[in-house]
Amino acid sequence: MKRLLEGFVWALAALTGAATAQELAPEALVRMVTQDVIAVVKQDRDIQAGDRKKSIALVEEKVLPHFNFTRMTALAMGVNWRKATPEQQQALVTEFRTLLVRTYSTALSAYRNQVIEVLPPRAKPADTEVVVRSVVKQSGTEPVTIDYFMEKNPDGWKVYDVAVAGVSLVTTYRDTFANEVRNVGVDGLIKALAEKNRQLETKRG
Amino acid sequence: MGRLWRLAAAGAAAAALAGCATVRSPDPRDPWEPMNRATFEFNDGVDRVVLRPLAEGYRFVLPEPVRIGVRNFFENLRDPWIALNQLLQGKVEEALSDAWRFIANTTFGIGGIFDIATDMRMPKHNEDFGQTLAVWGVDFGPYLVLPILGPSSVRDGAGIAVASQVYLPWQLPKWLDVDHRVAWQNSLTVLDFVQTRANLLDATDLLEQAALDRYAFVRNAYFQRRRNLIYDGDPPPLPPSDARSDFAPGGHATSPAGAPRREPHSVEPKVPTNYAAVLAAGAGRSAAADRSLER
Numbered sequence: 001m002k003r004l005l006e007g008f009v010w011a012l013a014a015l016t017g018a019a020t021a022q023e024l025a026p027e028a029l030v031r032m033v034t035q036d037v038i039a040v041v042k043q044d045r046d047i048q049a050g051d052r053k054k055s056i057a058l059v060e061e062k063v064l065p066h067f068n069f070t071r072m073t074a075l076a077m078g079v080n081w082r083k084a085t086p087e088q089q090q091a092l093v094t095e096f097r098t099l100l101v102r103t104y105s106t107a108l109s110a111y112r113n114q115v116i117e118v119l120p121p122r123a124k125p126a127d128t129e130v131v132v133r134s135v136v137k138q139s140g141t142e143p144v145t146i147d148y149f150m151e152k153n154p155d156g157w158k159v160y161d162v163a164v165a166g167v168s169l170v171t172t173y174r175d176t177f178a179n180e181v182r183n184v185g186v187d188g189l190i191k192a193l194a195e196k197n198r199q200l201e202t203k204r205g
Numbered sequence: 206m207g208r209l210w211r212l213a214a215a216g217a218a219a220a221a222l223a224g225c226a227t228v229r230s231p232d233p234r235d236p237w238e239p240m241n242r243a244t245f246e247f248n249d250g251v252d253r254v255v256l257r258p259l260a261e262g263y264r265f266v267l268p269e270p271v272r273i274g275v276r277n278f279f280e281n282l283r284d285p286w287i288a289l290n291q292l293l294q295g296k297v298e299e300a301l302s303d304a305w306r307f308i309a310n311t312t313f314g315i316g317g318i319f320d321i322a323t324d325m326r327m328p329k330h331n332e333d334f335g336q337t338l339a340v341w342g343v344d345f346g347p348y349l350v351l352p353i354l355g356p357s358s359v360r361d362g363a364g365i366a367v368a369s370q371v372y373l374p375w376q377l378p379k380w381l382d383v384d385h386r387v388a389w390q391n392s393l394t395v396l397d398f399v400q401t402r403a404n405l406l407d408a409t410d411l412l413e414q415a416a417l418d419r420y421a422f423v424r425n426a427y428f429q430r431r432r433n434l435i436y437d438g439d440p441p442p443l444p445p446s447d448a449r450s451d452f453a454p455g456g457h458a459t460s461p462a463g464a465p466r467r468e469p470h471s472v473e474p475k476v477p478t479n480y481a482a483v484l485a486a487g488a489g490r491s492a493a494a495d496r497s498l499e500r
Contacts, residue, residue, distance in 0.1 A: 167426045
């Protein structure tokens with residue numbers, strides 16, 4: 001009976017914990033989201049077979065709320081961010097977000113039972129900027145690290161960059177963005193992103 | 206292998222002459238961009254016409270467990286070279302782990318088809334001669350796209366040239382007494398390329414989607430990846446002068462708490478800052494970077 005009661009208390013604690021994502025430590029948040037997403041992908045044959053609508057919906061529901069796309073876009077733009085008008089900035093964020101969501105949802109269908117482990121925190125509790133490290137393990141190949149660069153916001157921790165195997169998403173886009181702005185301007189870059197998104201849309205529904 | 210190199214070089218030269226691509230993004234790390242872009246295009250063509258279809262066929266025909274066995278077989282043959290490079294970089298513990306890995310997988314793992322060493326807490330490592338040179342202080346050298354092999358640098362390309370002379374399936378050792386040595390060697394080399402390409406299909410599909418300009422995207426990813434590899438996945442934060450910090454909502458060059466921070470083993474490589482071709486490309490056969498060139 002005592003054990004049952006204990007179990008009940010734990011379950012309650014877990015429930016309330018999940019309900020307030022903004023109070024989760026960054027590692028716990030990453031672990032929770034990762035587990036949630038994997039649990040869905042593992043069960044959903046449509047996503048495994050590459051159903052884009054379903055995987056995009058999954059990403060938008062589970063993953064998107066934990067990203068700060070404005071900061072992500074600003075970082076990828078570098079010095080050019082300040083040269084853009086607020087309207088241009090808004091358009092950039094929208095297009096960049098669409099592109100990243102599409103790319104990420106495609107990656108989901110490639111998931112094949114790899115084990116994803118979130119490493120214990122290195123940051124101090126008072127920190128407002130942390131890197132949460134995780135490792136994807138798969139027999140036969142070297143483990144691949146996924147690092148989440150996160151910042152503390154009033155409504156919880158938000159990811160503003162992701163590095164896979166040491167390759168930062170934001171940094172990788174920086175060259176391309178800088179080139180586009182240099183050659184065709186901010187509006188040209190927005191157009192190029194929108195065009196890319198349109199292509200992806202028509203290509204595979 | 207020699208013939209393949211020559212063929213590839215000839216093709217690249219032809220492409221360079223025909224292409225004369227316009228430079229769209231001057232990057233101090235990439236002084237030979239027109240030539241590199243031409244080689245990139247050439248590789249792309251070869252990939253579209255030959256490698257990719259072969260890899261897709263390979264993936265279509267063989268069930269996943271078989272493909273994993275093949276991959277393990279080739280990966281296992283790389284482990285002695287990886288162990289040697291660990292040693293050359295002064296990492297004795299890792300060198301021993303990789304040597305045992307090879308022994309365990311070759312025997313109990315039946316010629317390397319099963320990777321049992323990972324479960325025995327001897328994880329696969331990624332080392333190559335380019336990384337060793339970086340640890341010894343050799344500069345990244347200009348970015349160099351190699352025919353067929355893809356993104357590299359002068360230093361890393363030199364590393365590959367050395368490695369290709371000792372890497373087993375590409376260069377069967379003299380003491381191995383087999384009939385039709387050349388035929389075996391060529392078949393194994395081709396199979397290795399095809400299976401490696403097959404493993405990268407998902408990654409390249411992703412790249413296709415994600416990139417506006419694939420050339421710039423791959424180049425940048427390569428620089429980052431190599432830097433990461435040279436520091437064994439734990440590079441020190443970039444100096445604040447780096448682009449990351451000097452704009453709007455705060456860059457992360459300021460090294461957020463918990464960011465990886467570690468002194469490189471023994472020698473501080475003069476250079477480190479580089480990265481890999483295709484994300485998560487297990488095919489760590491290329492190499493490194495240069496802080497002085499970094500932006």
